[in-house]
Every structure is written in C-alpha cells, then in structure tokens.
Amino acid sequence: MRTEQERRAADDRERVAALRRSLGLTALVDVHTHFMPERVLAKVWAHFDQAGPLVGRPWPITYRQEEEQRVETLRGFGVRAFTSMLYPHRPGMAHWLNDWAAEFAERTPDCLHTATFFAEPSARDDVRRALDQGARVFKCHLQVGGFDPTDPVLEPVWGLLAEAGTPVVTHCGSGPVPGAFTGPGPIGAVLDRHPGLRLVVAHLGAPEYEDFLSLAERHTHVMLDTTMAFTPFIEDMAPFPRAALPRLADLGGRVLLGTDFPNIPYRYADALDALEATGLGTEWLRAVCHDNAARLFGLASWNPPANRAGPA
Template identity: 55%
Template sequence: MVTEQDSDAGVRDWWRSLGLPGLIDLHVHFLPERMERRVWHHFDHGGPLVGGGWPITYRGTAEERVARLRELGVTSFPALAYAHKPDMARDLNAWTLDFARRTPGCLPSATFYPEPGVTAYVEDALAAGARIFKVHLQVGAFDPRLPELDGVWGLLADSGAPVVVHASSVPVPGGFVGAEPIAAVLRRHPRLRVVIAHLGMPEYDPFFELAFRYERVALDTTMAFTDFSEERMPFPARLRPALRDLGIAGKVVLGSDFPTIPYPYAHQLAALARLDLGDGWLRAVCWHNGAAMI
C-alpha cells in the first residue's frame, strides 16, 4: 500500500542524502500526442493486468510532465517510443529526436521494427545522435531473431548504444517473449548493450543469467519491488544477492515507466531503498550505472 511517506515532495532530499546530483531514469516515455491519448485510453478502459482501469499518476501536457521530472531531480531521461507495426518507426524517430533537441535533459532515443529499410533508418537515427533505443517484443509481436534485424543488432552492438528491450511475458504471455529469443540475438552479437526492462519480470531467473553471462547486458528496475508488482509478480528473495552483485557491477539501472504508473514516482525509490542493499548500491543504480551507459 502506497502511503503518505511516499510523497514526491521528499524525492530531492532522498537523493541528496545519498550524495547524488540527481537521478538518471532510463525508462521514461514521451509520445506524440495522438499516440499518447491512445495509450492512456487503453489504460483507462482495461486490458491485461489493468482490470477496470489503471490510474495514471502523471497526466498533463508533455511540458507539465517534463517539469515534474525536473522537480523530482531527474536530470537525464529518454522519450522511449516503440513501433508496433510497419511504417511507424521512422516517423517516431523523427519525433523523439526532435523532442530531445528541444527538451534539456532528454536523451535522444529511437526505435525500429522488422521491415524494409530498417537498417538504413537505424543508421540515420544514430547519425542524428540517437543514444538509446527501445523495442517491445510483446506489443510489437516480432521475433528479434529475424534475419532483417541482424544488421540492426550489429550496428547497435558496434555503437554501444543501449537498447531497452521489453522481452518478458508481462502483462500477458505471447509472441516472442521470454529469455530465449533475445538470448539468441546475444549469442550472435555478444557485445550488444541490452537493458532488460522490468528486470525481466516475472521470468527473473533466465534474464538474470543473461546479465551475468554477457558483459553489456543490464536490467532496469521499472516497476520492480513496488507494492503493485509484489502483489502480482513478487521478486524472489533468493535472487537478492544476485541483484546486489549486479547493481554494484554496473548492471542494474533505474527505470520507472513515468508517466504511466499507478503510484507516485517516490514509491519506486522507496521500493528500492527497502531492499536494504546499501547506499552504495542505491547510488550505483540511481546514478552511476546509467551515467556509464549514456
């Protein structure tokens, strides 16, 4: 249960108490207005794990949401968008790259989809300054092992740009989710900098194994350990030592899913703190690990 102590008003004091200059959040979404409205309509009116509606804590204009991130002290964040059908990604990339150009603190981000010309437009996005990518294998319903994506994965491995990949079966199983499809990509491109969204919940174990096996594979904390997720997909206590070790090794980064979260931003931070893995671990996860990637 989220309580009054999780108020966002205390976020700046929280990271200052750790000696940090702010927060780096690598899992934030900003979308073109029409697309944003459609996403919010889905959350308002049900869907997998949404039930009778998912309260979105941070509505408002893009400008208002950027201002809220600044109030919280989030100094670096992407505008992660992702394509779910052909002929979307190029336009989304134009939008997210422009949004970053006019939004201080926003990391230039891009996406891709298996379609003709995909390697060329990913190359264009990198040339235009894209520093982080996002793909959602469940929503996109595509196999990351498709031959038309091999050149893309190679480009991204060479660039070192992190790719935030939603590869787990939450909110519902289906498509090309689970660890094996993205593991097959990593076997071919072991230098790929993949960030597994949501710690891979609920399939924590195989995604943790990938993080230990591959030098550049990391996990983001998005929604993990919160009351919302613990009620549905609890993090196994036996993996806590592995979580600690991966965090100290630079392989766990802060993610939130802002703005589409059903609780205050502060609750994600409180959920990390109550793991009791130490201030050094929190400093690494909330700042240093993300800074090293971008």
Template identity: 60%
Template sequence: MGPLHDEDVPRWWEALGLPGLIDIHTHFLPERMLRRVWAHFDDAGPLVGRPWPITYRWDEASRLAQLRRLGLRHFTALTYAHRPGMAADLTDFALKLAATEPDCVPSATFFPEVGVLEQVQSALERGARVFKIHAQVGGFDLREPVLDPVWGLLAESGVPVVVHVGSGPVPRPGFTGPDKLEGVMRRHPGLTAVVAHLGAPEYAEFLALAGTYPRLHLDTTMVFTDFFEAAAPFPPELLPRLAELPDRIVLGSDFPNIPYLYAHQLESLDRLRDLEPALDDDWLRAVCWFNGKRLLGV
C-alpha cells in the same frame, strides 16, 4: 526510509550524496498516440490485463516540469512501434524533443520492417544515445532475420537498447521470453541490451543471462513496487544476484504511465536496504546515477 511523496525525492537523493537522478525508462509520445496508449491502460486492455490508472495524466510541459522537480538530470523519451511504418516518425518525434529539451536524452526506436537498418543508422547519425523496442506490444521475435544486421550495428556502436521482452504483464507466446533475447545475445555478445522491468516475471532467467553476457543490463522499472509485487513478486532468493551485479542494474520508472507516485519506485528500492543481503547505499548510488550516466553517455 525512502521517499513517500514526490516532494521528498530530492531529499532522498541528496542524502545519498547524488547530484540528482538518471532514469533510462521514461516515455514521451506524440499527443495523439499517448492518448490512445492511456485509453488502452484505462480499459485494462489485452496487453495490460488489470486496472492500471495513470497517475501523471498531464500535458507534456507539466510532465517535463515534474521530472525536473523530482531532480531527474537526464531522462529518456522512449517510443515504440506496434506496426510497420511507425518507427521512423516516432524516432523523429523523440529526437526533436531532445533537441529542444537538453536533459532529455536523444532516443529512438525501430521495428522489423523493410529499411530498418537504414532507419537505425540514420538515428545514430542524428545523435541517438538509446533505443527502445517492445516485443510484447509489437508482436515480433527479436531473432527475426531482418533485425540481425541492426543488432550488429548497435553492438558495434555501443548504444544501449531497452528491450521489453519479458512475459509481463501479459505473455505473448512466440514473442516474449528470455530465449528470444538469448538468441540475439548469442550472435551479438557485445550488444548493450537493457532488459526492461528486470525481465518480469522471468527474473531468474534474465539475471542468469546477465551473468553470461557482461554488456547485458536490467532496469528497475516498476519492480519491487506494491503494484508489481501483487502480480509478479521478485523472489527474495534472487537478491544475492542483484547484489552481485551493482554495475548492471539501472533506474527505470515508466513515467508517466504508472499507477502510483514516482516516489514509490524509489521507496521500493530503498526498502532493499532492510533485506538480506542488504543492497546498500553504494548499490543505490550506482543504480540511480552512475550506471545510467555510463550507459547514456551523459
């Protein structure tokens, strides 16, 4: 049985023979912006679409301490801009946090705006090991011409970019959907992209893309949890595809912006061992440690 409470989490990964966990999809933001994000969730805002209580509504030091108690050896400070003029400051925040917290992987973001290529180049030169963009919140198409040289640079660097481009929790026509990422991958097949939330609710389409592009990955963020299953259930007939991609699925959680305990994400993954085809301990070890270690270079 998977962990039911956060204090059970270390026993869970120890039983798998792991030294801890690596989570590619955690968030740290400047305090003022984080409060605005939480208020949007509290109001079940237009890009949320349903009540979404924040479990870890704590100060930054407490959130860092909680991740360490859970046994996260490496985690990210993913930020994302919703308008021009924000991305550079958010990248500065995330890189400064990583400079003071060695287990926080140097993270960065970008937005389709003038100077974006130079911003991304600067972030790479300062040690960024992962980027995050959010097409749903940002309201942009990944295929915008200004981003094309950025995708080329990231493909050449091998640094992964976590991309929220699935249509959940609320679709934004013109900005979300698998066709947007497919257009980018067709031009830059060497890009190391990580599809957030396994592409929910377009699971089948994004898994099919992973079959075409060997550097396309997907993270587990919120998928299989009771909260997500109520709105965007993962189709059981797609489990064989997950079993076929043990090196392309990576642990993500969305901490702290989740409406349940962190342990529930792991419990939800553990349940997959009881299904057919069973996703066994080797699959869980790859997802919770080895794939993140390789992607983040830690």
C-alpha cells in the same frame, strides 16, 4: 492557499529529494520514461484506461499531464537525464516516431535522444538514420510490437547497435502479459550472435527475473532496469524472489533506474522507496539511481541547463 494537487506534488518532490539527500545525490538518471507524440500517447493511455489485453488489470495513470508539465515534473524530482521511450506497434511507424523523438530531444536538452525500430524491411535504414540523427538509446518492445527479435530483417539492426555501442532498452520479459516472443529464449538467441550488444532488460525481466539475471551473468554487456520492480503493484502480480537479491546485488554496476513515468499507477517516490526497501544498501542504490547510467551515457561532463537539476 495551495490546492490538494499542489500539496501532493510538493510532497512528491520532497520525498524524492529526501531520498537523494540520503544517497548523497543531487540528481537522478531515469532510463525508462515515456514521451511520444500526443496522439500516440493518448492511444496508449486509452489502452491502460481500458485495462487492455497487454495490460491485464486496472492501471490508472498517475501523471496524466501535458507534455511540458511532465518534463517539469521530472526536473522537479531532480532527474538530470531521462529518455523518451516510444515504440511502434505496426510497420511504417518507426521512421516518423524517430523524427518526432529527434525534435523532442532537440528542444529538451535533458532528454537522452531516444529512437526505436520495428521488424520490417526498412529496419536497418531506420536505425542507421536515427544513429546519424544522434540517437543515444533505443527502445524495443517485443510485447507491443509482437515480433521475433531473431527475425532476419533485424540481424543488421542488432549488428549496427552492437558496433555503435548504443544501448537498447528492451521489454523482453513476459509481464504483465506474455507475448509470442517474450521470455529469455528469443532475446538470448540474439545475444548469442551479438555478445557485444548493450541490451538493457526492462522491468528486471519480470516475471522471469532469475532467467534474465542468468542472461546478464553470461553476457557482460547486458544490463537491467528497475522499472516498476519491487513496488506493491508489481509484487502482487510478479514478486521478485528474495533469494535472488544477492545476485542482483552482484550485478549492481549494471542495474539502472527506470520508472515508466508517467504511465505508473502510483507516485514516483513510491518506486524509489520500493528500491530502498530491498535492503541492498546505499552504495548499490546510489549506483542504480545515478552513477551507472551516468557512466553508460558519459554524463560526467554533460551539463544541461543549471536550473534543470531540480531542488537539492
């Protein structure tokens, strides 16, 4: 007899599988998932548990599992590729975080090798080294890092990433709590100097949704990820303006699925249901959940182990 936890997990998988079937997809690509060294993740979870100053409200972690189980949970949802978003909150962390991420990607072939950086003198060398190690995507967290993206030490970093064509998923919106350098202004100034930068705006830029839509409309390489967007949890704090839905639809080729797994206070399927409830249609949702990211990362010919696509 299955336990309650096992029943909920099976229901979770079936709900995700049902959505995939409705979209004609055998798999998903999630560009905003978190894997990091256990001691770092424990501190992140403690911050959420305490509703810390960068959280601002109770935030229970739904998928509080061991690393291997978290990986298998994503695979069970049919996620064919995911990231290991990690980020430093002080100088001196990026180098060893990137080493950990390189090792994690090596032993987890369905993970898109992820790296990070901080505004410090070593930033250019850290990014160059991570690119040489094979990093395919970077994470930049302006809220947690508390640094100015226009800091001169980051100028060569943005240049390197733009030249390499490597996407950088950036928490630059002011949710859930504003930071000194969040909002469209600072990162917009970076884009003005580096228009070729493949910037992925996390959380659709919440709560400055329309400002970040404008940024994407002005800069053809700017993308947005859907992390937490439209869920009741985020709508309670920062509702997406329904009048802006047509603009989001028009940018459909540059919108990517993100979830914040495992650090979400609801089920994975809830995030997908919330996207479906926008009414933007099957083609838009199929592109968001798979096709856009598959194109961005060249996944059409990328084949992780056959049993890792999850149930059809």
